[in-house]
Amino acid sequence: MKLIRIFFTAACLLSQHLYAQEGYKMQPIAIQSRWAKEVSPTNALKEYPRPQMVRSSWTNLNGLWDYAITAKDASTPSAFQGQLLVPYPIESALSGVKKMLLPTQNLWYKRTVNVSSKAAERTLLHFGAVDWQATVFVNGKEVGSHTGGYTEFSFDITDALKAGDNELMVKVYDPSDQGIGPHGKQVLNPQNIYYTPTSGIWQTVWMETVPAASITGLTINPDVDKSVVNITVNSATSSPVELTVEGKTIKGMANKIISVPVKNLKLWSPASPYLYDFTAKLGKDVVKSYFGMRKISVAKDSKGVERIMLNNQPYYNLGTLDQGFWPDGLYTAPTDEALAFDIKAIKAMGFNTIRKHIKVEPARWYYHADKLGMLVWQDMVNPNQGLPEGSKQAFEKQGAEMLQQLHNSPSITTWVLFNEKWGQYDQERLTSWIKQMDPTRIVNGHSGENLYVNDQLRSPSPNAYVNADMTDVHSYPQPMNAIKLEGKAQVCGEFGGIGVFIPDHQWSTDAAWGYVQEKPADLKLKYAGMNKKLEELQKEGMSGSIYTQPFDVETEQNGLMTYDREIVKIPFTELRKIHAALNPVMGTIPEVTATDADLTDPAILYKNAQDEFAAGKTDIGFVKKLIMMASQNGDQAGKVKFTEEYFKALKTPLPEDDMRTVARISQSTKDQGFKFMQDNADAFKKVLGDRMYTILMMNMIFKGDMEPMMKAKASWDEIGNAVMKYGAPGEEMYLRAKTVTFYNEQKWTEFVPAATTYLEKFGAGISEQEKLAFQGAINEHK
Incomplete structure (x- = not known):
């Protein structure tokens, strides 16, 4: 039997408190980006969603849809519970709902659309991405389904339509990290380097009308060495087609390569991102597109060192690790301007490369990268790390879809297969x-297969980088070079991770994760030193490096900018100076605005705040800030003092924000918040959800009562007697702790009865992975 390490603390699987909504309102969050206030039901991501295949006739279906959450085995809902703003995921504040979807539930969407089509026309319904499994109905008829949370899909819905109003319905199932599908860094229990999940529709939904014989896609392959671009117009029919490039029309046939000469070649690069526009015509169907003349390869430089080559010249890939999360929209940027801002900000920092980490972005993100000039290393979204049955097939299916979907973007130069x-x-x-799928790009077969933390190798990897075009090492915090192998470039696929928290711009004030912590005033010197090391490594043969990371993400506060994109921790001009040696030709620098970080020592800011408190500033918002500052300055006594002041100031009924604060700062049964949550259970359950409330109570019971007794070697009967006074949360935590302890210690005689009782009483509240592990061990050892 394969053992997995299971922890005492309960997983954060939230149950839902359902309520009717009146109109749209963004839900409250700790911080938000400047673009969130621009979002409304009438302008939710209104831009044309497919820039490399543009038609004039289309209908944007973003906006308010009815939604319902049901049990996974329930039938179509007869009533819906409110409205959700598409395309923002249901867990996000911008959706107007902000609820977790559980692996035991389905999410349903419904709206009405008015359709009037002509004879010999077809109506296509497009989804940019739906996480994870979507089944689509039109007027009650199933028109198709798609599995995979990161890739686009479409259905011809013509035969299901009627004149006038039509009902669209989408059923979604998304088990997140508890399922078999790729889920990236979104998990049901977010912490450290894993984040809040995205479920359901998270990219634009839209319709378009096309002729019966139409273009289904384009395949574009530039050949810089021959000064031609090879274009295939894909169609279900073998029809004549016309391409018009720079005023010249070339004829050919659908599904056949058409070689188009490109005279007076203008090469695409980050410094000069020149794009050629063209149109493709098949019968009455006309689409607009573009391409860039760009070549990426690995070859020897003048000194015989293998380098990454851009357009046949050595080109250092100076990159950063962009994860594409937003405080207000999670996987979905609030607006198209916000989507472009991230690339502009990274370019303004002086980088020329983005490693798009464990996520596939909407098509418009790659359009902005093409237009602004940015190399992209595109990660595959990793399979479920436990590799449950079916996960390999799901990974390869989605990978193939991703490779096809993103093929035409000139900014993408490198595919990254695996990560760490x-x-x-x-x-x-x-x-x-x-x-074989894409011979036009280079492949990083495994970024960070060799991972070093503080110069210590985490685990050896024989035969690393097999068949890849480069060797890649991760090294935190200081960069290092990857091993030298014949025919391969050398890169440092991740390094850095310098944690710097900026007060008032944090997703969570209780955590500031980074590989190393620095004060704001010390970041520039530390970062500049790392880049000097990169310059040395470049001379020794390194071809690229990826800094972690451009933006804070939730509790991971090691970005060069804050999560809300408001504060830049090192000024843009200074960053460009630091980067100039490795990226000397930056091209046009986009205009971006952000506030430079306050470099005042956090200890001084904390002292000033304490002085204000002593002088009489005691409003509850200020006291909450003092709790955070005390925690982050390591003043435990101050944290206790200000927490006591906070609870003194609380008056029931508590506002929702204060309930969430109480839940966040309460860690143990010994904390004042525990009794507060006990005495106001119904109110807290209404805000947090029943299951989240129970989990928080369980974890406080474990921390305050059980853990000290377990360390003191108390018997399980003694522990049980001590915690049963807490009711159901106490009993569940007691049974969980027994089950986990016996499982991890492989004491199977004691494990079987404890786990059997735990699963019978509380199995509905634990993850499928744990359930399977526990039940498998029971079956093997009973």
Whole structure:
């Protein structure tokens, strides 16, 4: 039996408190970006969503849809529970709902659309992405389904339509990290380097009308060495087609390569991102598109060192690790301007490369990268790390869809197969598969297969980088060079992770994760020193490096900007100076605005705030800030003092924000918040949800009562007697602790009865992965 390490603390699987909504209102969050206030039901991501295949006739279906959450095995809901703003995921504040979707539930969407189509026309319904499994109905008829949370899909819904109003309904199932599908860094229990999940529709939904014979896609392959671009117009019919490039029309046939000469070649690069516009015509169907003349390769430089080459010249890939999360929209940027801002800000910092980390962005993100000039290393979204049955097939299916979907973007130069052994399997075969699917780009078969933290190798990897075009090492915090292998470039796929928290711009004031912590005033010197090291490594043969990271993400506060994109921790001009040696030709720098960080020592800011408190500033908002500052300055006595002051000031009924604060700062049964939550259970359950409330109570019971007794070697009967006074949360935590302890210690005689009782009484509240592990151990040892 394969053992997995299971922890005492309960997983954060939220149950839902359902309520009717009146109109749209963004839900409250700790911080939000400047673009959130611009979002409304009438302008939710209104831009044309597919920039490399543009038609004039289309209908944007973003906006308010009815929604319902049901049990996974329930039938179509007869009533809906409110409205949700598409395309923002249901867990996000911008959706207007902000609820977790559980692996035991389905999410339903419904809206009405008016359709009037002509004979010999077809109506296509497009989804940019739906996480994870979507089944689509039109007027009660199933028109198709799609599995995979990161790739686009479409259905021809013509035969299900009627004149006038039509009902669209979408059923979504998303088990997040508890399922078999790729889920990236979104998990049901977010913490440290894992974040809040995204479920359901999270990219634009839209319709378009096309002729019966139409273009289904374009395949574009520039050939810089021959000064031609090879374009295939894809269609279900073998019809004549016309391409018009720079005023010249070339004729050919659908599904056949058409080679178009490109005279007076203008190469695409980050410094000069020139794009050629063209149109493709098949019968009555006309689409607009573009391409960039760009070549990426690995070859020897003048000194015989293998380098990454851009347009046949050595080009240092100076990059940063962009994860694409937003405080207000999670996976979905609030607006198209916000989507472009991230690339503009990274370019304004002086980088020329983005490693798009474990996420596939909407098509417009790649359009902005193409237009602004930014190399992109595109990660595959890793399979479920436990590799449950079906996960490999799901990974390869979505990977193939991603490779096809993103093929035409000139900014994408590198495919990244695996990251730090997360779900790694069949690396040799899969690396070759990617190169066969797309021989026009280079492949990083495994970013960080060798991972060093503080110069210590986490685990050895024989035969690393097999069939890849580069060797790649992760090294935190200081960069280092990857091993030298013949025919491969060397890169540092991740380094840095310098944690710097900025008060009033934090997702959570209770955590500021980073590989190393620095004060704002010390960040520039530390970061500049790392880049000097990169310059040395470049001379020794390194071709690229990826800094972690451009923006804070939730509790991970190691970005060069804050999560709300308001504060830049090192001024843009200073960053460009630091980067100039490795990226000397930056091209046009986009205009971006952000406030430079206050470099005052946090200890001084804390002292000033304490002085204000002593002088009589005691409003509850200020006291909450003092709790955070005390915690982050390591003043435990001050944290206790200000927490006591906070609770003195609380008056029931509590506002929702204060309930969330109480829940966040209460860690143990010994904290004042525990009794407050006990005495106001119904109110807290209404805000947090029943299951979240129970989990928080369980974890406080474990921390305050059980853990000290377990360390003191108390018997399980003694522990049980001590915690049963807390009711159901106490009993569940007691049974969980027994089950986990016996499982991890492999005491199977004691484990079987404890786990059997735990699953019978509380199995509905634990993850499928744990359930399977516990039940498997019971079956094996009973």
